[in-house]
Amino acid sequence: MxxxxxxxxxxxxxxxxxxxxxxxxxxxxxxxxxxxxxxxxxxxxxxxxxxxxxxxxxxMRTCTVDIEQQETVSRDSVTIKVNAVLWFRIVDPERAVISIQDYRAAVYQVALTSLRNIIGQHDLDDVLKSRDRINETLRAMVDEATDPWGLSVEMVEMKDVEIPIAMQRAMAREAEAVREKRARIIKAEAELESSVKLRDAAQFIADNPAALELRRMQMVTEVGAEHNTTTLIMMPSDFMTLAKRAGDYLQAKAS
Known part of the structure; x- marks a missing residue:
């Protein structure tokens, strides 16, 4: 017992x-x-x-979901391949167990379909240039769908966007044309600014004849800097006459 x-x-x-x-x-x-x-x-x-x-x-820690590469069509009918990464965590354990059978698989499928849908709503240029805005929109879509399951989507990032080779060449030609256009515009603006400066200089010289003589002497100095240069200077006839009289006066005074 x-x-x-x-x-x-x-x-x-x-x-x-x-x-x-x-x-x-x-x-x-x-x-x-x-x-x-x-x-x-x-x-x-x-x-x-x-x-x-x-x-x-x-x-309860943050989980990472790697969304495999998806081939989808953008709004402007360009076929692209996109993959992404999603981070989420459980905020309500009760709903994560009772409301959904496999919350990891559910999050993956929701992110997959949302990624395809959001790419189809944007042009290729938007996908390439506005990734931050698209990522935030995608995060909000997935977060709204998974909220009844007690999950919170913290961040979604597109890792890579792969476009066809033909489209890459077309974009390269477009970028080259844009750069050439920008170079021509800059050159035209420079020529316009130069012409304005020359006009102002011509007007100043016209108002001040002595400035032309000073400019001529400066040009002679610049040309004469090279020792193997022969310089011919055109002088006014009255200047030569004045110089001859000055020489005769100095010679007579010396004698």
Whole structure:
């Protein structure tokens, strides 16, 4: 009789001890009692009623979903291949277990279809130039779809956009044409500015005849900087006459 009592006591102690559970800081346990939801427990040490309560443990950390490359058509009928990465985490463990069978697969499928849909709503130029805006729109779409499942989508990023070779060549020609156009515009603006400066200089010289002589002397100085250069200077006749009279005067004074 004592052996049976001892066996019962030991069994009760073992069963009671077997009900203790531990969850890490990043984990939560969704506990069911006789098939019905009871509570969300953790982190730390807690106790479940043996043989009556069972649990499903969830990881509350941010999860990464790699969306495989998808071939889709943009709004301007260009076939492109796009892949992306999605980050999400569980914010309501109860709904993540009860509302959806496999939340990871569900998030992946929602992100996949949303990516194809949003690419079809934008032109190729928008996909290439406005990635940040498209990423935010895609994140909002997936987050709205997964919110009833207790999930929160933190970020979605398109990793790579692959376009056909023929389209790459066309875009290269377009970029080259844009650069050539920009170069011609800059050159034309420079010529216009130069012509304005020349006009102002001509007007100033016309108003000040002495400036022309100064400019001529400066040009002679610049040309004469080279030793192997022969320079011919055209001088006014009255200047030569004045120089001859000055020479005769100096010679007569010296004698």
């Amino acid at each position: 004592n052996a049976i009592l001892t066996l019962c006591v030991v069994s009760a102690i073992v069963i009671a001890v077997s009900g203790f559970r531990i969850c890490q800081e990043y984990q939560r346990a969704v506990v069911f009692r006789l098939g019905r939801f009871q509570a969300v427990r953790g982190p730390g040490w807690y106790w479940n009623i043996p043989l009556i309560e069972w649990q499903r443990r969830l990881d």
